[in-house]
Each structure stands twice: as structure tokens, then as C-alpha cells.
Amino acid sequence: MIMFALKTLLAQHLRFILTVFGIALCVILMLFLLSIYKGVSVGSVEYVRESEADLWILQRHATNILRSTSILTTYHGNVIKKVKGVKSVAPVLFILASLKMEEGPATIYLTGFDPETGIGGPPALYKGRNLTENNQIILDRSFAAKYKIDIGDRIPVKDETLTVVGLSTGTNMFVIQYAFITLKKAHSIVGFPNIVSCYQVKAEPGTDPSDIANLIMSELSDIAVFDQKSFLANNIHEMESGLLPLLYVVACIGAVVLTAILSLILSVNVLERRKDYAIMKALGSPGSFIPGTVIQQALMLAGSGVTVALILFFPLTEVVEKLSPEVSVISSLIQIIIVIAGVGLISLISSFIPIRKLSNIYPLEVFR
Amino acid sequence: MKIKKENNCVARLVNVTKVYNGAGTETAALKDVSFQACAGEMVLLLGPSGSGKTTLLTLLAGLQQPSAGEVYIYGQKVNEYSSKELQKLRAGRIGFIFQTFYLLDSLTVLDNVLLVMKFAGVGRTEAQSRAFHFLDKFGVKHLIHTYPKALSQGEKQRVAVARALANGAEFIIADEPTGSLATNQGMTIVRFLQDSVKTEKRCVVIASHDERIAGYADRVLYLHDGMLGEHRRGQRPEI
Numbered sequence: 029m030i031m032f033a034l035k036t037l038l039a040q041h042l043r044f045i046l047t048v049f050g051i052a053l054c055v056i057l058m059l060f061l062l063s064i065y066k067g068v069s070v071g072s073v074e075y076v077r078e079s080e081a082d083l084w085i086l087q088r089h090a091t092n093i094l095r096s097t098s099i100l101t102t103y104h105g106n107v108i109k110k111v112k113g114v115k116s117v118a119p120v121l122f123i124l125a126s127l128k129m130e131e132g133p134a135t136i137y138l139t140g141f142d143p144e145t146g147i148g149g150p151p152a153l154y155k156g157r158n159l160t161e162n163n164q165i166i167l168d169r170s171f172a173a174k175y176k177i178d179i180g181d182r183i184p185v186k187d188e189t190l191t192v193v194g195l196s197t198g199t200n201m202f203v204i205q206y207a208f209i210t211l212k213k214a215h216s217i218v219g220f221p222n223i224v225s226c227y228q229v230k231a232e233p234g235t236d237p238s239d240i241a242n243l244i245m246s247e248l249s250d251i252a253v254f255d256q257k258s259f260l261a262n263n264i265h266e267m268e269s270g271l272l273p274l275l276y277v278v279a280c281i282g283a284v285v286l287t288a289i290l291s292l293i294l295s296v297n298v299l300e301r302r303k304d305y306a307i308m309k310a311l312g313s314p315g316s317f318i319p320g321t322v323i324q325q326a327l328m329l330a331g332s333g334v335t336v337a338l339i340l341f342f343p344l345t346e347v348v349e350k351l352s353p354e355v356s357v358i359s360s361l362i363q364i365i366i367v368i369a370g371v372g373l374i375s376l377i378s379s380f381i382p383i384r385k386l387s388n389i390y391p392l393e394v395f396r
Numbered sequence: 397m398k399i400k401k402e403n404n405c406v407a408r409l410v411n412v413t414k415v416y417n418g419a420g421t422e423t424a425a426l427k428d429v430s431f432q433a434c435a436g437e438m439v440l441l442l443g444p445s446g447s448g449k450t451t452l453l454t455l456l457a458g459l460q461q462p463s464a465g466e467v468y469i470y471g472q473k474v475n476e477y478s479s480k481e482l483q484k485l486r487a488g489r490i491g492f493i494f495q496t497f498y499l500l501d502s503l504t505v506l507d508n509v510l511l512v513m514k515f516a517g518v519g520r521t522e523a524q525s526r527a528f529h530f531l532d533k534f535g536v537k538h539l540i541h542t543y544p545k546a547l548s549q550g551e552k553q554r555v556a557v558a559r560a561l562a563n564g565a566e567f568i569i570a571d572e573p574t575g576s577l578a579t580n581q582g583m584t585i586v587r588f589l590q591d592s593v594k595t596e597k598r599c600v601v602i603a604s605h606d607e608r609i610a611g612y613a614d615r616v617l618y619l620h621d622g623m624l625g626e627h628r629r630g631q632r633p634e635i
Contacts, residue, residue: 031502031503031507032500032502032503032507032511035502035503036502039501039502301502303498304500304501304502307494307498307500308500308511308515310457310459310486310492311486311487311492311511311512311515312483312484312485312486312487312488312490312512312515312516313483313487313515314483314487314515315479315480315483317515391459392454392459392460394494394498395450395453395454395459395494395571
């Protein structure tokens with residue numbers, strides 16, 4: 029009976045409110061984890077995902093651009109250009125650079141590309157325009173927000189001072205952000221004019237990129253060639269292997285805390301209502317009725333907690349993004365559905381212990 | 397559920413002994429007790445505290461098994477009922493009135509009465525109709541949305557009787573029903589039960605140490621140290 033379950037919960041107002049807020053905090057934690065994961069996964073691989081390249085050429089043994097070193101030379105580029113079926117070859121140079129900001133040093137993932145082709149540049153511009161000169165830079169939107177940088181500002185990069193002309197999105201990797209400069213400026217900064225990190229290759233229409241990949245590999249032995257799909261998969265795998273274990277641990281802690289809160293409160297309610305349950309047993313309640321009231325209580329608490337969490341989550345997200353712009357939070361309906369399903373499952377699991385306690389309540393107790 | 401009925405006897409105990417095992421000790425609550433309660437009669441079990449009255453009631457309700465002897469409820473041995481059948485029996489064919497009435501505090505008066513009928517599988521419309529009928533009969537219909545904490549002892553008593561009778565039980569078990577009431581209120585509940593015996597041919601078994609109830613009972617039995625004897629008014633019982 030829903031009324032019995034509801035009244036049992038509401039009988040202790042303060043306990044009910046505290047429990048709902050405890051559950052809501054756990055749910056918010058889970059939603060944040062999923063949203064941060066989504067934000068990091070977009071920010072980490074959007075650059076690769078949005079690339080127009082058919083093939084990615086890296087140094088042999090390098091598999092991704094997130095956590096592997098790849099150094100190629102202009103010689104490699106010249107050889108690739110001559111391979112049959114290759115339409116264009118875009119060199120990109122990645123440099124980890126430290127900026128001297130007023131707040132202290134800040135590290136960015138400088139990406140040198142050829143603005144003429146646009147290949148290798150930012151996946152999307154939030155504000156401003158693309159590079160037209162060597163002394164210009166496009167910053168990640170969250171990086172700019174964190175250091176209160178806007179279009180037209182000048183920032184020191186190594187020994188150079190560059191003017192910000194654009195702010196990009198999909199370029200926030202959480203621990204570090206992309207920034208885009210011309211390849212020429214990148215060579216100038218790194219001090220070696222003939223090196224690149226990778227080449228992004230476009231195939232002629234009607235040609236098979238895998239045929240071109242085979243031809244390139246037959247010409248160059250010290251490279252690794254990936255089609256767009258497998259290279260994206262490599263980068264996603266690299267990102268997940270670094271991030272997911274941490275998220276799993278925190279999510280598990282959240283789930284355990286949630287289970288403990290629910291289980292404890294339901295057990296207390298069962299013990300406090302011991303006499304009521306004994307009366308119901310004596311009066312002939314069906315076997316599923318009393319456990320059903322416990323499950324109803326669990327679902328009501330979980331439902332209330334989820335509702336409060338959803339009300340608080342979006343305003344809290346905005347606050348977090350204002351306080352820490354580098355924390356990229358992207359939420360979606362599917363995440364919310366996953367969390368609601370997870371909390372529902374946890375509420376059923378947490379009913380197990382209190383339901384077991386019910387078996388120790390005997391109808392004879394009401395005759396004592 | 398198949399219910400057999402021998403004559404009009406609702407419950408029967410045959411040479412029943414009930415022993416409770418404690419920490420290294422055994423206590424016989426009932427000793428070789430034979431007893432039956434039939435439709436259309438009110439039976440009063442008198443006896444002091446610890447005499448075995450409550451044990452006898454719980455055996456009649458199928459809430460526990462005897463250590464020796466046989467208990468029949470509606471003509472069938474209690475140990476031949478499955479636990480589900482016993483649950484259905486208590487929900488639909490046995491009404492309970494407890495010493496302190498034990499209404500569920502978290503439910504309104506109406507929901508307290510409806511709950512038992514829900515256990516018995518009575519449809520909501522029919523259950524509401526019955527609930528209103530009995531609450532009206534016992535003068536507490538105006539309290540249907542009130543919670544037990546706001547009721548007087550007398551009002552709780554009437555709701556408890558309505559709850560016991562509303563599911564249509566032919567067998568009412570009452571444990572010290574007057575124990576927590578003032579004299580006039582206590583006798584009111586007994587009169588309600590007596591009326592249900594006469595008009596609806598129910599069987600009522602009351603366990604009490606209140607000898608004033610004897611005047612309303614068709615039979616009075618006396619329990620002392622787990623043994624049962626006939627009680628003659630004005631005399632000490634012979635065991």
C-alpha cells in the first residue's frame with residue numbers, strides 16, 4: 029500500500045529531508061562524473077573526429093595524438109605527396125608549451141597547422157576567425173575563460189607574443205587545452221623547421237584510402253598509417269584508459285554510499301515500524317505485501333532524491349563552469365536515463381537487508 | 397483454498413500441549429487442553445496472566461503449532477494448511493481484536509479497515525462499502541480521515557471491532573479487548589461482539605482476566621497453569 033510506505037517515510041520529516049538530500053548529492057555526483065566524462069571525451073577526441081583527413085600518418089609505433097610521441101620530417105611529407113591517389117597532405121606539429129600568465133605558468137597543447145588548407149585546425153570556432161598571420165593564435169574557449177583572455181588580447185608563448193583571433197570549442201581535454209598557431213610559427217617556436225608530428229592525408233575522390241595506405245607504407249618503413257575510423261578509435265581508447273578507471277572508482281564510491289544510505293534508512297524504518305509489520309503479519313498480509321512496502325519506500329526515497337538532484341544539477345553545473353571553466357561538463361538525456369536506471373537498481377538492492385530483517389518479525393509479537 | 401467444516405465448529409483443540417523452550421528450560425503454557433469453539437457462540441477464556449490464554453488464542457489463529465495434540469481450524473488440521481493458506485485464512489476468515497487495538501498509526505481510520513480487506517482480496521468498491529457500513533454501525537464513520545493518534549481509546553476500540561468484522565470473518569479472536577478501557581467502554585465492545593454472534597452467527601473467543609465479561613458469554617472456560625476447566629459463576633473454577 030503506497031500510502032503506508034509514504035506515511036512511514038514522512039513520519040520523520042527531518043530524516044526524510046536529510047536522506048533525500050544525501051541521495052540527491054550522490055546522484056549529482058554521478059551526473060557530474062558522466063557529464064565530465066562526456067566533456068572530456070568530446071574535448072579529447074573532437075579534434076580527430078572532426079578532421080576531414082582520410083588517413084593519419086604518424087611515426088612508427090605511435091598510435092594516437094594524446095599520449096604518444098611522433099616525429100616525422102618534411103621528407104616524409106614529400107614522399108607521401110607523390111603517392112598515387114593522394115589529393116592533399118596536411119602537416120601538423122604538436123608542442124606542449126608553457127605560457128607565462130599573470131596567475132602563473134599555464135601549459136597548452138600548441139597545434140601548428142597550415143591555415144591555407146585549414147586541415148589540422150580547430151574543429152569549431154566559438155568566437156572570432158581563423159588564422160591569417162603567423163603572430164596569431166586561437167585558444168580553447170575554456171582556457172580563455174579561465175585566464176580571462178578575449179579576442180584581440182596578446183599572450184606570451186615562449187619568446188613570442190601572439191594575438192588571440194579566435195576561441196575554439198571541442199578542444200578542452202580537461203587537464204590541458206588545445207591552442208592553434210600556424211605551422212611556420214610552430215617551427216619557429218620549437219626551433220626545428222623540418223619536423224612535424226603527423227600528416228593528415230586526403231584521398232582523391234573515388235580512390236580507396238586503404239589502397240593509398242598500402243602504397244604509402246610500401247614507400248616509407250618508419251611510419252604508421254591509420255584510416256580515420258581506427259585512428260579515432262585509438263584516441264578514444266587512450267582517453268578512456270586514462271580516465272575511466274578513476275571515474276569508475278568514484279562512481280562505485282557514490283553507488284556504495286547511496287546503497288548504504290538507503291539501506292540504513294530503510295532498516296531503521298523497519299525496526300521503528302516493527303509492531304506495525306507484526307500486526308500486518310498477524311492480520312494475514314500476503315507474503316509480498318510487506319516487502320513491497322519496503323521497496324516502495326526505497327523507490328520513493330530514490331525518486332525524491334533524483335528529482336532534487338535534477339533540479340539542482342543544471343544550476344550547479346553553471347556555477348562549476350563559471351568557477352572552473354576548464355571543467356567541461358556536457359550532459360545529455362541518455363546520461364540522466366542511465367543514472368535514473370542505476371539509482372532505481374541501487375534502491376532495489378538496498379531493500380535487500382531491510383527485507384531480510386522483516387523475516388525476524390513475528391506476528392506473535394502483537395500478542396505479548 | 398479448500399475449507400472443510402465439521403458441524404458448525406470453527407476451531408477445535410484436541411489434547412493440545414504447548415511447550416516453550418527457553419535457555420535450558422522448558423515451560424508448558426498449555427497442558428493437554430481440549431476445546432472447541434463453534435459458530436453462533438461467544439466463548440470466554442478466563443484466567444490470570446501467564447495462564448496460557450494468549451497461547452491458546454495464537455494456536456486457534458494458526459500462528460503457531462502445538463507441541464503435542466491437534467488443532468483444527470475450519471475442520472482441517474492446522475499443520476495441513478500451507479503457510480499461504482493460513483495467511484489467507486487469517487486475512488479472510490479470522491478477525492483479530494488486540495488488547496491495545498493496534499491500529500496502524502500511519503494510516504487513517506478508513507485505511508486501517510480497508511487494509512485487512514485488501515489482504516483478504518476484497519475489491520476496493522466492495523471494501524469501501526463494507527468499511528463505511530461497519531464504521532457507521534459503530535458510530536465512527538465521521539472519523540474516516542482521522543489518524544489513530546487523534547482517537548480516544550473508545551474510538552480506537554470501535555475502529556478495531558470494525559476492522560475485525562469488516563472482512564466477513566466468521567471467527568473473531570479477541571485478546572484482552574477490555575484491558576485498556578474504562579468499564580463502560582469495555583462492556584460496549586463486548587456487546588458489539590455479542591451482537592455479531594447473535595445476528596451474524598459468528599464465533600467469538602475472548603481471552604481475558606475480566607470476569608465481568610462472563611455475563612455476556614455463552615460459555616466460560618477457566619485457564620490456570622495451562623490447564624482448562626469449566627467456570628461456574630460465583631465459584632472458583634474446578635480444573
